[in-house]
Amino acid sequence: MIILYGAALSSYTAKVRVALHWRGIPYTEQEPPGGYRSDAWSQRVPMGTIPAIEHDGFFLAESEAIIEYLEEAFTGQPLLTGSAQDRARMRALARLHDLHVEPRVRALFPLIRQSEKRDLLPQLLAALDDRLQRLARAAVCGPYLAGERPSVADCGFAVTLPLARCLLQALGHTLDLPGKLKAWEHTMANDSSVQAALLPWNAATEAWLSNFAQSS
């Protein structure tokens, strides 16, 4: 049985949860012992990040490495399929998430917490929109990002684009996705594995945003 160490509000934990649900791999979930910013956690994960997993005594952090480990260690519906080139394209899209799109969404958090930073919104929106236009050019959206079936490419975006939508809504804006990504977003909204995986994350994100709304 997999133990997933993470937190309800963590989007990278939710990314791994999406993969676990698509793969149909049973897991239990718990907060990192001592808390994820604790010294105890940094002893286990040098960068101090979540998520991490434990499987039969094997411990691993870093969401992409975890998802690829699950791919190799478990049978069932794979998230890396097709030729070597097909699989490489899936991995490349997954890296676009971690390196180019998620950081643009994460950059919105300070604007929620500190209203004096909101004049940065137009430039952050332009940077995010640029990345989303580029993602739309890179992705197949047929209807999943890399083709007909869910792949490693979809796991991070399945969390990060709803997060962008929530954060922008809280800042009084509507996320305007390129047409191809709108169709993909509709596919995610109708994918029962994604919706089940996102339940804890949705609840935690809504609670966090409503706390903020009450205190601002």
Ligand SMILES: N[C@@H](CCC(=O)N[C@@H](CS)C(=O)NCC(=O)O)C(=O)O
């Ligand atoms: N590259 C890491 C990124 C994980 C990450 O940034 N996780 C956040 C929570 S979603 C975190 O642990 N941040 C450290 C902190 O907030 O102290 C991965 O893919 O697992």
